[in-house]
Amino acid sequence: MAEYRISRNVEASIIDFIVTELSSDSWTGINVLKGFPEDYKGLTPFIGVEALSRGTDQIEIGSNSIFLDIPISIRIFAVNDGQRLDLSDWLLDVQLLDNIDYYEYTITNGVVSEKSKVGKIRFLNKVSRKELTNTQTLVAEDRYRQLITATCRVTLD
Amino acid sequence: MIRTIKVTRKGKDPRQWINDVDFMIHFEFQERLLEVANQAVANMQQLIRSMAVRPPTTGRLENSITSELLSSVSGVHIGIGRISNLPKYWEVINDGGYVPPANIGFFGDGNPPITGGAGEKWTHTGRSEFGFENSFLMFPNKAIKPMHYIELTNDIFLIPQIEKELKRLNSEIKKESL
Numbered sequence A: 001m002a003e004y005r006i007s008r009n010v011e012a013s014i015i016d017f018i019v020t021e022l023s024s025d026s027w028t029g030i031n032v033l034k035g036f037p038e039d040y041k042g043l044t045p046f047i048g049v050e051a052l053s054r055g056t057d058q059i060e061i062g063s064n065s066i067f068l069d070i071p072i073s074i075r076i077f078a079v080n081d082g083q084r085l086d087l088s089d090w091l092l093d094v095q096l097l098d099n100i101d102y103y104e105y106t107i108t109n110g111v112v113s114e115k116s117k118v119g120k121i122r123f124l125n126k127v128s129r130k131e132l133t134n135t136q137t138l139v140a141e142d143r144y145r146q147l148i149t150a151t152c153r154v155t156l157d
Numbered sequence B: 001m002i003r004t005i006k007v008t009r010k011g012k013d014p015r016q017w018i019n020d021v022d023f024m025i026h027f028e029f030q031e032r033l034l035e036v037a038n039q040a041v042a043n044m045q046q047l048i049r050s051m052a053v054r055p056p057t058t059g060r061l062e063n064s065i066t067s068e069l070l071s072s073v074s075g076v077h078i079g080i081g082r083i084s085n086l087p088k089y090w091e092v093i094n095d096g097g098y099v100p101p102a103n104i105g106f107f108g109d110g111n112p113p114i115t116g117g118a119g120e121k122w123t124h125t126g127r128s129e130f131g132f133e134n135s136f137l138m139f140p141n142k143a144i145k146p147m148h149y150i151e152l153t154n155d156i157f158l159i160p161q162i163e164k165e166l167k168r169l170n171s172e173i174k175k176e177s178l
Helices: A006-024 A081-095 B014-051 B090-095 B149-175
Strands: A031-034 A046-051 A069-077 A100-108 A111-130 A145-156 B067-071 B077-080 B103-107 B122-124 B136-138
Touching: A006 A031, A006 A046, A006 A069, A006 A081, A006 A100, A006 A111, A006 A145, A069 A081, A069 B149, A081 A111, A081 A145, A100 A145, A145 B149, B014 B067, B014 B077, B014 B149, B090 B149
Parallel strands: A031 A046
Antiparallel strands: A046 A069, A069 A145, A100 A111, A111 A145, B067 B077, B103 B122, B103 B136
């Protein structure tokens, strides 16, 4: 039995959240994956969630406590430009405005055996841009990509 | 990226106050921001070197990233990495993705793609005419993973440094009791 650490907990919590919201808002055929796949030919449309790095800023001088901030990227691989815009607006304007639940995951034999809600994730400094706008020749899967980056601040209950 | 500073001051005519601030610290502040931009370039170059999949890098990408003062009229505009000077693959390395076709070049010292030949560096020649007889057309199966060297430099280095310089500017203004 093992437990995910904070970055993977954040990734998994966001993936769970997006999967649930996609379903409740009647989006169909859109997968949500962890990270950036090695080979995604034929996989579009999908959303990739990835924790980029980990800040180590101390809360105050002399304190051993550090901010629980995780920069993340949410990448949309759409099949056309309309879907790219709709999905990114849906995520930015509807889903990532409020705090979402932060879970801690327990893994047994390589699968999630338990998850417990222990806090909230807030999305700060959101930036959204279309990717690969300067590269002329792109494969179909790379043509309609949007990148949303944000800093996730975890607050424990 | 645009940062706006809001200032309120009692007593002195605001226009006169802004002129005084501008006269006292404008050039010094500009100089400090230029220094931050130079450090950001060094940071980005180091990041690319350290994250290279098959080090050492050729140096083409990181050495073509420079900073330059675009304008110093009504604010400071500093550019980092002029796109026209960068190799064409700068964006795919940052954002990740499949290398755009057609990829013509060779592996190692002039080898075609060989099954089980992983680990050799790819050299992109872009043509297969005379002098490039060892060039081969390649269709990569795996996508390049995003390096995010722009976002990481921005988030980890550039924004905190600019915030720091703005705080310093603010305390200098207070100290001068303008």
